Structure formats: structure tokens, C-alpha cells
Amino acid sequence: MPPLLRPDHAAMLVLPPRQGTLAATCDVLVVGGGPAGLGAAIGAAQAEARTVLVERYGFLGGNATASLVMPLMSFHTQHTHREIKGDTSLVPTDHGPGDPVLAGVLAVFLKRLVEAGGAIAPTLQTGYVVPFDPEIFKLTALEMLDEAGVEYLFHAFASGVIKDADAVTSVIFETKSGPVVIRAKVTIDATGDGDIAFGAGAPYELGRAEDGLVQPMTLMFRMGDFEKERFDHFIKEHPDQWRGVHGLWKLIQEAIQSGELKLERDDLLFFATPHPDEVSVNSTRVKKVSGIDVWDLSYAEWESRRQMKQIVRFLRRHVPGFEKAYNLQSGSTIGVRETRRIMGEYRLTADDVLSARKFPDVIARCTYPLDIHDPKGTGTLLQRLPPGESYDIPLRCLIPKGVEGLLVAGRCISGTHETHSSYRVMPVAMATGQAAGACAALASRRELQPRQVPWQEVQNELLRQGADLRDIRSQRMPDSSASKGAPL
Ligand SMILES: Cc1cc2nc3c(=O)[nH]c(=O)nc-3n(C[C@H](O)[C@H](O)[C@H](O)COP(=O)(O)OP(=O)(O)OC[C@H]3O[C@@H](n4cnc5c(N)ncnc54)[C@H](O)[C@@H]3O)c2cc1C
Numbered sequence: 001m002p003p004l005l006r007p008d009h010a011a012m013l014v015l016p017p018r019q020g021t022l023a024a025t026c027d028v029l030v031v032g033g034g035p036a037g038l039g040a041a042i043g044a045a046q047a048e049a050r051t052v053l054v055e056r057y058g059f060l061g062g063n064a065t066a067s068l069v070m071p072l073m074s075f076h077t078q079h080t081h082r083e084i085k086g087d088t089s090l091v092p093t094d095h096g097p098g099d100p101v102l103a104g105v106l107a108v109f110l111k112r113l114v115e116a117g118g119a120i121a122p123t124l125q126t127g128y129v130v131p132f133d134p135e136i137f138k139l140t141a142l143e144m145l146d147e148a149g150v151e152y153l154f155h156a157f158a159s160g161v162i163k164d165a166d167a168v169t170s171v172i173f174e175t176k177s178g179p180v181v182i183r184a185k186v187t188i189d190a191t192g193d194g195d196i197a198f199g200a201g202a203p204y205e206l207g208r209a210e211d212g213l214v215q216p217m218t219l220m221f222r223m224g225d226f227e228k229e230r231f232d233h234f235i236k237e238h239p240d241q242w243r244g245v246h247g248l249w250k251l252i253q254e255a256i257q258s259g260e261l262k263l264e265r266d267d268l269l270f271f272a273t274p275h276p277d278e279v280s281v282n283s284t285r286v287k288k289v290s291g292i293d294v295w296d297l298s299y300a301e302w303e304s305r306r307q308m309k310q311i312v313r314f315l316r317r318h319v320p321g322f323e324k325a326y327n328l329q330s331g332s333t334i335g336v337r338e339t340r341r342i343m344g345e346y347r348l349t350a351d352d353v354l355s356a357r358k359f360p361d362v363i364a365r366c367t368y369p370l371d372i373h374d375p376k377g378t379g380t381l382l383q384r385l386p387p388g389e390s391y392d393i394p395l396r397c398l399i400p401k402g403v404e405g406l407l408v409a410g411r412c413i414s415g416t417h418e419t420h421s422s423y424r425v426m427p428v429a430m431a432t433g434q435a436a437g438a439c440a441a442l443a444s445r446r447e448l449q450p451r452q453v454p455w456q457e458v459q460n461e462l463l464r465q466g467a468d469l470r471d472i473r474s475q476r477m478p479d480s481s482a483s484k485g486a487p488l
Contacts, residue, residue, distance in 0.1 A: 002299070002302045004295070004298050004299055004302060005295070005298070006295045006299075018178075018179060019179070020172060020178065020179030020180055020181045021177065021178065021179070021180050021181065022181050022182075022183065023153065023180045023181065023182055024052050024151070024182050024183070025182075025183040025184070026049075026050045026051060026052045026151075026182065026183070026184050026185075027044070027049035027050045027051065027184065027185050027186070027440075027441065027444035027445070028040075028041075028044040028049040028050070028051045028052075028184060028185070028186050028187075028188065028437065028440040028441055028444055029051075029052050029053075029054070029171060029182050029183075029184035029186075029187045029188070030044065030051065030052070030053040030054070030150075030187075030188045030190055030433075030437070031053075031054055031158045031171060031187065031188065031189055031190060031191055031195070031196050032054075032055060032062065032189070032190035032191040032192060032410070033053055033054075033055030033057075033059075033060040033061070033062060033141070033152070033154075033190075034060075034061065034062015034063060034064065034190060034192055034410060034429065035061075035062055035063075035064060035410065035426040035427075035429040035430040035433065036062075036190040036192070036409040036410025036411070036429040036430065036432060036433035036436075037053055037055070037060075037062065037188075037190035037409075037410070037433060038060060038061075038105070038109070038141050038144070038145070038430060038433065039104075039105045039106070039409070039429070039430035039431060039432070039433025039434035039435075039436075039437065040053075040188045040190050040409050040433035040434065040436045040437040040440070041053040041145060041148065041150045041152075041433075041437060042105045042144060042145065042148045042150065042434065042437065043104075043105060043433065043434035043435065043436070043437025043438045043441070043462075043465065044150075044188070044437035044438070044440050044441045045148040045149050045150045045437075045441075046148060046437075046438075046465050047437065047438050047441030047442065047445075047461050047465070048441065048445070049437075049440065049441035049444055049445065050151075051148075051149075051150045051151070051437070051441075052150070052151045052152065052153070052182055052184070053145065053150050053151075053152040053153075054152065054153045054154075054156045054158065054171070054173060054182065055152070055153075055154050055156070056155070056156065056157040056158075057154065057155070057332075058154045058155055059138045059142075059154070060138055060141035060142055060145070061134065061137050061138050061141055062192060063192070063335055063336075063426070064132070064134065064137055064426055065134045065135075065137055065138050066331060066332050066333050067219075067220055067331035067332075067333055067334065067335035067336075068134055068220040068221065068222060068280065068329065068330070068331045068335075069220055069331075069335050069426070070131060070132060070134070070220070070271055070273060070280040071126075071129040071130050071131040071132060071271050071272075071273075071280075072110075072119075072122075072129060072130035072132060072425070072426045072427050073129055073368055073425035073426065073427065074098070074122065074127065074128035074129050074367065074368060074427075075100055075101055075102040075106070075122075075128075075366070075367060075368070075425075075427040075428065076098030076099060076100050076101070076122065076128040076367060077098045077099050077101060077367050077387075077388045077389060077390060078098055078128075078367060078384060078385070078387060078388075079098065079387045079388055098124075098128050098367070100122075100468070101365040101366070101367055101390040101468060101470070102364065102365060102427055102428070102430075102431045102467075102468055103466050103467055103468035104431065104434050104462065104465055104466045104467035104468070105144075105430055105431075105433075105434045105465070106427050106430045106431060106434075107466065108144070108466070109140065109141070109144060109430070110122075110130060112140050112143070112144065113130075113132055113136060113137065113140050116136050116139070116140055117133075117136065117274070118132055118133040118135075118136025118137060118139075118140060118274065119131065119132040119133070119136070119137075119274060120132075120272075120274050126272075127244070127245075129271070130427075131271065131272045131273050131274050131280075132273070132274065133273065133274050133275070153173070153175075153180070153182075155175060155176065156173035156174070156175045156180060157173060157174045157175075158171050158172070158173050158191065158195055158196060158199075159172055159173065159174045159199075160172040160199055161187075161196060161199040161200045162181070163200060163201075165404075166402065166403055166404045167403075167404035167405035167406075167449070168187050168196065168200045168403060168404070168405040168406045169183060169184075169405060170182060170183045170184070171184075171187060171196060184405075184444075185405070185443070185444035185447075186405055186406070186407065186440035186441075186443050186444050186450060187405060187406050187407075187440075188406075188407045188408070188409055188433070188436045188437065188440055189342070189406060189407070189408045189409070189412065190408075190409045190410050190433055190436075191412065192336070192339070192410055192411050192412060193291060193292050193336075193339040193340055193412060194339070194340035194341070194342045194408060194412035196406065197340070197342040197400050197403065197406060197408055197412065198340060198342075200400075200403045200406055201402070201403065202342050202343065202400040202401065202402060202403045202406070202408075203342075203343040203400075203401055203402065204340040204341060204342045204343055205340070205341045205343060205416075205417075206290075206292075206339065206340055206341070207338070207375070207417060208375065208417040208418075209416075209417065211375075213287075213288060213375035213376065214290065214291070214337070214338040214339065214375060214417075215337040215338045215372060215373045215375055215421065216264070216285040216286055216287045216289075216337070216373050216374075216375060217285075217286045217289060217291060217300045217304065217334045217335060217336050217337065218282055218283075218284050218285055218286075218304070218334070218335045218337070218373075219284045219286075219300075219301070219304035219305065219307070219308055219330055219331055219334045219335065220280060220281065220282055220284075220330070220331050220335055221280075221281050221308055221312075221327055221328075221329065221330040221331070222273065222278055222279070222280050222281070222327075222328040222329050222330075223278065223279050223281060223312070223315065223322065223325045223326065223327060223328060224277065224278050224325065224326055224327075224328035225277055225324050225325050225326055226277050226278055226279050226321060226322060226325045227277070227321045227322075227323075227324070227325075228276055228277070228321060229321075230320045230321035230323075231319070231320060231321025231322070232321075233320070234319075234320035234321065238250075245269060245270055245271055246267045246268060246269040246270070247267050247268070248267060248268050248319065249266070249267055251314075251318050251319060252266075252267065252268065252314075254318075255314050255318060260310075260313075260314060260317075261310055261311070261314045262307075262310065263283070263307075263310075263311070263378075264284070264285035264286070264287065264307065264378060265283060265285050265373075265378045265379075265380075266378045266379055268281065268283045268311070268315075269281070269282040269283055270282075278328065281311065281315075283307075283311055284304040284307040284308055284311065285307070285373065285378075286299075286300040286303050286304050286307075286334070287375060287376060288375070288376070290339070291336030291337075291338070291339040292339045292340065297334070297336075300334050301333070301334050304334050305330070308327070308330060312327045337373065337424065338411070338417070338420060338421075338424070339411075339412070340412055341412060341413070341414060341415060341416075341417070341420055342400050342408045342412050342413065342414055343400065343401050343414055344396055344397045344398060344399050344400055344401060344408065344413065344414030345396035345397075345399045345401065345414075345451065346359075346394050346396035346397050346414060347397070347414045347415055347416065348393065348394075348397055348413075348414065348415035348416065348419040348423065349415070349416055349418075349419060350370060350383075350416060350418040350419055352391055352419065353366075353370060353385065353391050353418075353419055353422050354370070354383060354385060354386075355386075355391075356385050356386055356389035356390060356391045357391050357392065358391075358392045358470075359392045359393075359394035360394075360455070360472075361394045361395040361396060361455035361458075361459075362392035362393065362394060362395075362459070362469055362470070362472060363393060363394065363395045363398070363431075363432070363435035363439075363455075363458060363459065363462060363467075363469070364392075364393040364428060364431035364432050364434075364435055364467075365390040365391065365392055365393065365431075365468070365469070365470065366390060366391055366393060366422060366423050366425075366428045367385060367389070367390045367391075368422050368423070368425050368428065369382050369383055369384040369385065369422060370382070370383040370418050370419070370421050370422050371421050371422065372417075372418065372421045390470075392470075393413070393423060393428070393431075393432060395435065395439065395455045395458055396414075397413045397414040397415060397432075398413055398414075398432060398435060398436050398439065398450075399450055399451045400414075404449045404450075404451075405449065405450075406450070407436040407439060407440055407450050408436070409429070409432045409433040409435070409436035409437075410424075410429035410432060410433055411423075411424040411429055413432055431467070434462065434465065434467065435458065435462060435467075438458050438461040438462050438465065439453055439458045441461070442457055442458060442461060459472060
């Protein structure tokens, strides 16, 4: 084992009381600058709320940039249907033209990213995923926050909340300048881990029902000087070695048998980036660890880098096209797929996903399959929606039980372990973020709690901001936005 700190009998100490700097009083505070936080901050600012975003790192993007999680997964309908056990491909090789089911902030962000040369637009050729460049992602995100009028603070880690009865009123941040406090009428938890909701005492779930295990963590990395033509030629000669974006099964088995490689998954998974001589590798796996446990996180960083070293060596020695390739960059932090799922007024189920269920209070839509990297084993379970279908995410999944003044967005919204594996992807996180932002802005303007805002008004604001909520407008009575939308 590595010489990592892991106290066996941790003693709890009482800490000295302290003071903090009150840095701002705003309408909407967004904690976390990942895809959900970006959507939330822009959604709130577009609804004319004074909005502050706070992020623990010195840049925006969350998993997309800090963990090099690439590409943005598809938000398009798929026109063929299959269920594959042990297939780690996230891109169906046999699907036909798809229609996007998300728009709003995501659509504008993608347009800007493509125009800046930082992404390839989603088409049949890309499998409807969006390969992007993480540096241009960071810059584009920053520019969009500036233009929306969002104020922000970097290098500030949220460590606690201040409540008045059941309502979150302020968040405490640890910074190099000492503790900083920000007051807000409504706070949006876009930390991915539900840190704020947890601090406020909201109920949550962790892991799968049978044993509490979560999906593994993965350290992503990029290989530069990759010769795509040589690789493609090899695959053409050995079609049994590759499917879609993953494979090399035989080469892997040989390397495992010779003792050269120890791989925690069945195959290697590559994604293209906007740069032709580069690939993104999604192939390390650290299992039975928790992304909200500092001791596990430290171990996972150590273990995943050892795995990466072996994989890079294997690619360079044995895989045509990688002979001259080098490890260009790894994530500045390991990618964490799954932690707390905050329990909301509705909990999305696998049945909702697979039956493409629709809800009257829809605020975002998703086409992405259930995609569970085995918490214990080497495979991945992929279960798709019916062809051409999407499911709705209701506003109630963003409203935590028992806590006021707070919304959740992104991967910590309310759903089961299985469902989380679908709605966690970045385009959907951005869309639930935008919805949380719109709801928070309306609540702050009308001095309401988020759960008291009529869902029709949130939908109207989202439609005004360009969101795609399928055909809800045509199903509404002309005056329905005036009706009192009590929580369903
Ligand atoms: C290895 C891996 C591969 C994946 N593959 C894909 C893929 O190919 N395509 C895809 O679309 N999705 C993929 N996903 C899923 C996707 O990356 C995440 O689910 C998505 O980023 C969730 O967005 P989010 O904004 O909710 O959270 P995050 O992206 O995790 O962002 C949370 C933000 O909050 C900040 N933060 C956290 N805690 C605090 C705190 N206490 N104080 C202040 N700031 C804080 C973080 O620094 C971060 O910036 C993958 C995930 C992983 C881990």
C-alpha cells in the first residue's frame, strides 16, 4: 500500500470559533462551476437575478476540464434499439439520424465552442457526441458568464451553510483570504456531490440499493502524436479487435497473460478530440471508493496514475498508431462519476427512463441510456430508451426534501442509482442547471421558496430563454401560466 494518510481511530476535536468576511448578498448563489453551475448561473442571470457563482478551482468546466472528461455525450434521439451487456461503447454504431432534445444555454454554448474552433458539432459522423478542447471550453464558459453579468469567485471551497430554521441563507467558503460568507435568497447546489444540500441536512442516497457501491472513478488522459491513419489501417486488417470507440481485446489479453498489463475493465475506450493527432483515453478504473471520502480520493489518485502508466506503455509498445504517441495530459483530478443523490420531491426511476416517461412539470429532457460502469467488475451495462424517444426530468427532482432556499442541479439531483447513470451526462447537467437558475431567479424575485414557484412559470421562463421542452406549449391552456402551480 502507498504511504497515504488513513487514520484508523480518528479523534474528533472541537475547533476554535472564527469570523468570516461577508463578501456579497445576492439573489442567487450558484456553488460549483461545472456544466450544471454554468447552466444555473446563466439561467438565473438571464432571468435578471443578481447572480454569484463560486468555484473551488481557478477555472470553469467541472469534470469537463478539471478531469478531462471528453466528449459531451449525445442529447439526440436514437433510432435503433439494443441492449448490450458488457458493451462499453457509449456511441451506438448502428443508429440513424437523431433529433436534439435540448437547447437553451447548451445550444448557445456549443455554437460558441464550435465557432471558436473548440468543438466538433454533433452529427451522425461524431455519433452525436461533441468532441471538445478543454482549454477553449474554459475560455468560452468564462466569456459567457461575463456576458450574462454573473459575478464570480474562484479558489473558494464551500465548507458549510448557515440556516434560518429550514432555509439556507448563506454559504461559508474556505479561501486563502480566510473564511468568506455569501448570502443569497436562493442557493443552487451544483457541486456534483450535493455538498451544500448535505450541509443543510437534506436527505440523500449513495450507491446502489443492494450494497451501497457507486460507479468506479476514472483518471482520464489525452495521448498526443497519435497516428490515426496507422491505427485505422490496423483496425481494417483486424476488424475483430475494435467496435465503435472501444476494443483491442486480443492485444489486451496477450499483454495481461504476459504480465505486462493489469486492466480493471474488459477493453480500452478512446474518444476523438477536435485535434486529429490526439485521442482521449477513458480506461483507468478505481472501484469500491467514494468521491466524498478524502482518504479514498487520495488512494484513487495514486492508484489511477499507476494504471495510466501501464496503459500508456501498452499502447506505445503494442498498438499501431501509438508508437510515437505520448501522454499529453491527465486530469488535474480523478473523475468522480457518482456520489450523493439528494432526495427531492420526485425520485426518477429506471422505469421512467426506459419507458420514456413524460411529466407535466418537465424542465429538461434526456435521451442518454442507462450506462453503469460495474462498481465491482470489468464490464458496463448499457440499456437504451425506445427508438426515437426521450424522457422528461421534472422540476420536482431539483427541489430537495425538507430544506428551503435551495435547489440542486446536475449529477446530484433526485433519482435512483440506475437513473443517475443516464442523467449525469454533461449536456443534461447543463440543462437541469439552467432550470434551477430560472426557478431560483423567479423565487428570489417573488420572495417565494423554490417549491412555491408554479412550475408553469419556470417552464415559461425556460422557453423564453430558448429551452426545448418538447410540445408543452401546445398542450397548455392559454391562461395556464397564471394558474397556481402547487407542487404536484
Ligand atoms: C470518468 C468520467 C467519464 C465521463 N464521461 C462522460 C462523457 O463522456 N460525456 C458526458 O457528457 N459526461 C460524462 N461523464 C459525466 C459528467 O462528467 C458529469 O456527470 C458532469 O460533469 C456533471 O456535471 P456537474 O456540473 O453536476 O458536476 P461536475 O462536473 O462534477 O462539477 C461540479 C463543480 O463543482 C465544484 N465543486 C465541487 N464541490 C465544491 C465545493 N464544496 N465548493 C466549491 N466548488 C465545488 C467542482 O470543482 C466542479 O467544478 C463522465 C464522468 C466521469 C467521472
